[in-house]
Amino acid sequence: MKVIVTDEVSDSGLQLLEEDPRVSVDVRLKLSAEELRAQIGAYDAIITRSGTRVDRALLEAGENLKIVARAGVGVDSVDIDAASERGIIVVNAPTGNTNSAAEHTFALLLSLCRNVTVANDNLKSGDWQRAPFTGHELRGKTLGIIGMGKVGGRVARRARAFEMDVVVYDPYISEKRAEDFGVRLVQLDDLLRLADIITVHTPLNEETKGMIGPAQFERMKDGVLIVNCARGGIYVEEATLQALESGKVIGAAFDVWSQEPPDSDTLKKLIAHPKMVVTPHLGANTFEAQKNVAIDVCQEILAYLDGKPLTNAINIPRFDPDLMEHMKPFMALASTIGNFISQLAPPNPRKVTFTYSGQLARYDCTPLTVCGLAALLNRHTEREVNLVNASLIAREMGIEVEAVRTTETESYSNVVSLALETPTGKRVIAGTLFEGRPKIVKMRNFDTDFRPEEHMLVLSYQDRPGLIGKIGTLLGDAGVNIGNMNLGRREKGGEALVVFSTDSRVDEATIAEITAAIQPDYIRAVTLPK
Structure with a gap:
C-alpha cells in the first residue's frame, strides 16, 4: 500500500506504517491543490490534517484511493459524500485528544476560580496585590456536566478527585454508566438549579445548538461559573454576555466559539469581558494529543490492510455485494425505525433488542442490527456512529444490545422490531417493507399502518x-x-x-x-x- 502524507503528522504514528513491509510512506508537504491532484492517483491512502482539502476533484483524481485518514477529530475538510460514492473509507481520530480536552477543561476552570490570568498580568506589570484575586475552591462545589461522552467522563473522574459533587445530564447514557463514574444522573432543569459550576461536553448538532440560552441562565444559581471546551454555539453567546453583565454568571471560561476566528461584535465583547478566561480552541493542542491522533489513524490503515473492523470509520464501508443487494432494503428499514425511536423514547436507554421475524430470520441479520443501532445512537454522541463502530459505542455508553431471530410471524412475511428499555419503561416499534419501502406497523401496543415521512x-x-x-x-x-x-x-x-x-x-x-x-x-x- 502506498500512503501519501500531506500535512505535519507526528513521526510516532508514521513509524507504525514505515515498519510494515506492506506499506510505503511518502511525505509531501505544502503541495498545491493542482500538484496534489497530479500525484494522488499513485496512492492507496492519504493522511491529512486541516491543511489539506480532500474535495471531490481530489477524490476523483485518486483512482486507486481506498482510505482517507484525518489525523484529528473534524472532517469538515473531507467531502464525505464524494468519498462514499467512490467506496473510499474515511477515518478520523476522535479519541486521541480526549485527555487533552479534559485537562484543558480543568486548566480553564482552575484559572477562572483562582484568578490566575488577571493575577499574572497584575504581577508582571510590577504591582503586588493579593486581596483582589481571592478565589474559590472546587472542593464541596457541585459540578454540573452536560454530556457524559469520553471527555465528559474524564472530567467527571477528575472532579471527584477534587472532592466535588457531580451531577450529570445526558439522556443518552444508562444509569449504570453514571453509577460507574460515581455521579448522579438528573434532568437538565435540575442540573441548572443545583450546579455551582456548569461545563458542557456534547457534540454540536440540532439538539445542542443554543441549548443554554436565556431561559436556562434564568434557572441557574446566582453566582454560577460556566465552562465551554466542547463546541462553540452550545451556549447562546449573546445570552452569555448578558448573564455576565448582570452578575448572574460571575465567571466564564471558553475555549471554543461559534465563529473561529471570532469576528462578530458580540464575540469580541464576550472575549474582552473581564470575567472571561479565554483560549483560541486549544483543547486538542498538546504534543501528546497530536501523537495520539497520528497513531490512531495509522493503526486504522493497518487494520484496513489486515481486514479488521475500523473503529473510527466515518462513512459506511462496502459490504459483500450479494449481501448488500439482499439486505439493503431492510437496512433502510432498520435505520428508519432506529432514527424514529431515538426521537420518541424516554432518556437513558439501558438495553436495545432487535427482533427479526419471518423469512428474513434465515439470514445473518448483523448488518441490520448495526445499521439500526447506528441510526439510534448517531444523534447522541460526539463521535460519528456507523456500521463499523455502532456496537462498540453502545458498549461504551453502557447499553446492552441483543438480536433475536425467529421464522414465525403473524401478519407479514418479514418484520423488524426494535425494543428500547429505559429506567421509566419500554418502548417498541416495528416495521416491514411494502413495495420496497419501510412501513411502521406497530408502536408501543398500538397497531399502526403508515409510511415514515420526513x-x-x-x-x-x-x-x-x-x-x-x-x-x-x-x-x-x-x-x-x-x-x-x-x-x-x-x-x-x-x-x-x-x-x-x-x-x-x-x-x-x-x-x-x-x-x-x-x-x-x-x-x-x-x-x-x-
Whole structure:
C-alpha cells in the first residue's frame, strides 16, 4: 500500500506504517491543490490534517484511493459524500485528544476560580496585590456536566478527585454508566438549579445548538461559573454576555466559539469581558494529543490492510455485494425505525433488542442490527456512529444490545422490531417493507399502518370527540399542511395514538398550542432524513 502524507503528522504514528513491509510512506508537504491532484492517483491512502482539502476533484483524481485518514477529530475538510460514492473509507481520530480536552477543561476552570490570568498580568506589570484575586475552591462545589461522552467522563473522574459533587445530564447514557463514574444522573432543569459550576461536553448538532440560552441562565444559581471546551454555539453567546453583565454568571471560561476566528461584535465583547478566561480552541493542542491522533489513524490503515473492523470509520464501508443487494432494503428499514425511536423514547436507554421475524430470520441479520443501532445512537454522541463502530459505542455508553431471530410471524412475511428499555419503561416499534419501502406497523401496543415521512407529529391522548379536528385546525393556523394521518386505539374512549405526516416541521410554539388545547399524554415532532 502506498500512503501519501500531506500535512505535519507526528513521526510516532508514521513509524507504525514505515515498519510494515506492506506499506510505503511518502511525505509531501505544502503541495498545491493542482500538484496534489497530479500525484494522488499513485496512492492507496492519504493522511491529512486541516491543511489539506480532500474535495471531490481530489477524490476523483485518486483512482486507486481506498482510505482517507484525518489525523484529528473534524472532517469538515473531507467531502464525505464524494468519498462514499467512490467506496473510499474515511477515518478520523476522535479519541486521541480526549485527555487533552479534559485537562484543558480543568486548566480553564482552575484559572477562572483562582484568578490566575488577571493575577499574572497584575504581577508582571510590577504591582503586588493579593486581596483582589481571592478565589474559590472546587472542593464541596457541585459540578454540573452536560454530556457524559469520553471527555465528559474524564472530567467527571477528575472532579471527584477534587472532592466535588457531580451531577450529570445526558439522556443518552444508562444509569449504570453514571453509577460507574460515581455521579448522579438528573434532568437538565435540575442540573441548572443545583450546579455551582456548569461545563458542557456534547457534540454540536440540532439538539445542542443554543441549548443554554436565556431561559436556562434564568434557572441557574446566582453566582454560577460556566465552562465551554466542547463546541462553540452550545451556549447562546449573546445570552452569555448578558448573564455576565448582570452578575448572574460571575465567571466564564471558553475555549471554543461559534465563529473561529471570532469576528462578530458580540464575540469580541464576550472575549474582552473581564470575567472571561479565554483560549483560541486549544483543547486538542498538546504534543501528546497530536501523537495520539497520528497513531490512531495509522493503526486504522493497518487494520484496513489486515481486514479488521475500523473503529473510527466515518462513512459506511462496502459490504459483500450479494449481501448488500439482499439486505439493503431492510437496512433502510432498520435505520428508519432506529432514527424514529431515538426521537420518541424516554432518556437513558439501558438495553436495545432487535427482533427479526419471518423469512428474513434465515439470514445473518448483523448488518441490520448495526445499521439500526447506528441510526439510534448517531444523534447522541460526539463521535460519528456507523456500521463499523455502532456496537462498540453502545458498549461504551453502557447499553446492552441483543438480536433475536425467529421464522414465525403473524401478519407479514418479514418484520423488524426494535425494543428500547429505559429506567421509566419500554418502548417498541416495528416495521416491514411494502413495495420496497419501510412501513411502521406497530408502536408501543398500538397497531399502526403508515409510511415514515420526513416530517411527522406523534401524539397519544385519551380519546374524545373532536380532538382530531382541533389538532388539524391548530396545524392549519400554523401553516402546517397535513399529508397523511394514522390513528390507532385499543378501545372506545381509551388511549389513542395518532401519527401525522406533515409537509414541514411542527415548531415548538405550535406543539405548545396543541398541548394546551387537548392535553395529550405525549406529543413529539419527528424529523427523518429524506
